[in-house]
Each structure stands twice: as C-alpha cells, then as structure tokens.
Amino acid sequence: MTAPKKDFPPVRACLFDMDGLLIDSEEKYTLATNAVLNRYGRPDIPWSIKAKMQGRAGQAAGDVLHEWAQLPISREQYMSEVRVLQHEHFPTCKPLAGVETLLSNLSSAKTTRKDRVHTALATSSHKWAFELKTAHLQDSLFTVFESERRILGDDERIPKGRGKPSPDIYLLALKVVNETLGTGEKEILPEECLVFEDSVPGVESGRRAGMRVVWVPHPELFGEFRDKEEQVLAGRTGEAGDVDMHLVGEVGDGWAERLDTLEEFPYQRYSIVVS
Numbered sequence: 001m002t003a004p005k006k007d008f009p010p011v012r013a014c015l016f017d018m019d020g021l022l023i024d025s026e027e028k029y030t031l032a033t034n035a036v037l038n039r040y041g042r043p044d045i046p047w048s049i050k051a052k053m054q055g056r057a058g059q060a061a062g063d064v065l066h067e068w069a070q071l072p073i074s075r076e077q078y079m080s081e082v083r084v085l086q087h088e089h090f091p092t093c094k095p096l097a098g099v100e101t102l103l104s105n106l107s108s109a110k111t112t113r114k115d116r117v118h119t120a121l122a123t124s125s126h127k128w129a130f131e132l133k134t135a136h137l138q139d140s141l142f143t144v145f146e147s148e149r150r151i152l153g154d155d156e157r158i159p160k161g162r163g164k165p166s167p168d169i170y171l172l173a174l175k176v177v178n179e180t181l182g183t184g185e186k187e188i189l190p191e192e193c194l195v196f197e198d199s200v201p202g203v204e205s206g207r208r209a210g211m212r213v214v215w216v217p218h219p220e221l222f223g224e225f226r227d228k229e230e231q232v233l234a235g236r237t238g239e240a241g242d243v244d245m246h247l248v249g250e251v252g253d254g255w256a257e258r259l260d261t262l263e264e265f266p267y268q269r270y271s272i273v274v275s
Helices: 025-039 047-053 058-069 075-092 099-106 127-137 168-179 200-208 219-234
Strands: 013-016 118-122 193-197 212-215 256-258
Touching (some): 025 075, 058 075, 168 193, 212 219, 219 256
Parallel strands (some): 013 118, 212 256
16 A cells, blocks of 8 residues: 655645535436336336446446346437436535535635635536526525636537546646636646545546545445445546556555545645635
C-alpha cells in the first residue's frame, strides 16, 4: 500500500456531480425504471445492477439495464414509456442532506492562502433531463453554478464514448473554470480540484483527471462495494477497462475519501475557510 500523500495544496475548485449527490434524482430514475419493469413482469432493479449504471452516460447505462432485464419490448419502446414517467417525477427532485449549506458556504469561501474557491457542475445528465430536474431549483440551489460552468452529459466538447468513467468531463469543467478566472488569479491545477461524486464510475473519472475526490455513496451502493472501498477510492475498480491505468491512483494514496453525507463537511481538511 502506498503511503498517503499529505502535502496537498489548498483546494481552489470544487467540481460536482449532480444525480444522487446534490439532488435525489436517482430515486426518481428508480421509480420510473421499476414501474416499466413491473409492467412487463420483471422485478425491481437490484442495487447490483443499479451500481453499474450510476454515473454513466445514457447509452452505456442502458446497455447494462437491458442486458440484465431482457424485456420483451424494444429499447425504443422502453425509452418511450420510461420517459413519460421521468417527466412526471423529475420536477419533484429535492436537495440531499447537507447540500444547501455546503453550496452556500462554498459560494463565499476562500482557501487558507486567501484564494477564491471556485465551483462547477459536471453531470452525465443531458440538457432535457437537467432542465426537468432543476428548473424549480434554479433560483436557489443552482445559483452557485455560473451558466458557463455547467457541463452536461451531451456537451459537444466531450468526445463520443468519453463520458464517466473517462476523465474528460472533469477536465473540461476545470478548463472552463480556468477560462473564467478573475483578473490576477493563477491557473488552477488538477491537484487543486476536489471532485464530489456518489457513483463508482464518477470516482474513477475524477481520479483519472488527477484530482482529489470525495465519494458520498448511497448506503445501498456502498453495501455493494464495502469490500472494495479502497479500490473505489483509488479509481481501480476497472470501470473504464484496462486502459490508461497510469492515470488512476494507488490504494491508500490519500487522494480520496468516503463520507456518509455532505452534512458537516470537513472544510479544514481541504484548506478551505468558510465565513
């Protein structure tokens, strides 16, 4: 096991996933999915399958679901039926515990070196889904994310097939933050970024981007990976296949940690000062 790194620079950019991390939209996906599965005599989706879908782009997540479910309808028919239910449930999304306080604190936070702490969003949700889930939260929860710093899953700047667990979405988020820094601010480096994720592919994405990561999994998801927690935190669960392994971390390297919730976030650990 690698000795944990302790001499990190202060975190100057916090990059956030959204579904299941900031809002309870994963529950809405589950409600819609189970309704269609049950309609055709299939059981509710188990966490062993849901865990493989979380954080991935729509096509990749769909491949996992349909390989398991073996529904007697086409993928097009499934999407048509589930989309109706998503339109019903997505507008009821609510912030998860601790999120409102965390984002509010970060909106005016500084590092211990008096630098501003920047924020950006990096979600696999496509534009139509993002708008459905967040329209009622735009004047509250999402005001911290400037419009140009919201990177969505169908952003044309992300190459096809390069969604999470590939690092592209977080590298793009950092690029956009650096392009919109204030006068006199130095470029932010990957190791000065903290990625917030609930999914295993998302953790790997952040690690492959060379960034520190906070993993906040659903309790049921953590149950699926309890025995592999150290591998998850290192980005070594193989979500992206056996490619570019030089980009992932080492077990116990200190670049990532798991939190049960975003409540009482340990700002001091990341050299962040909140007012």
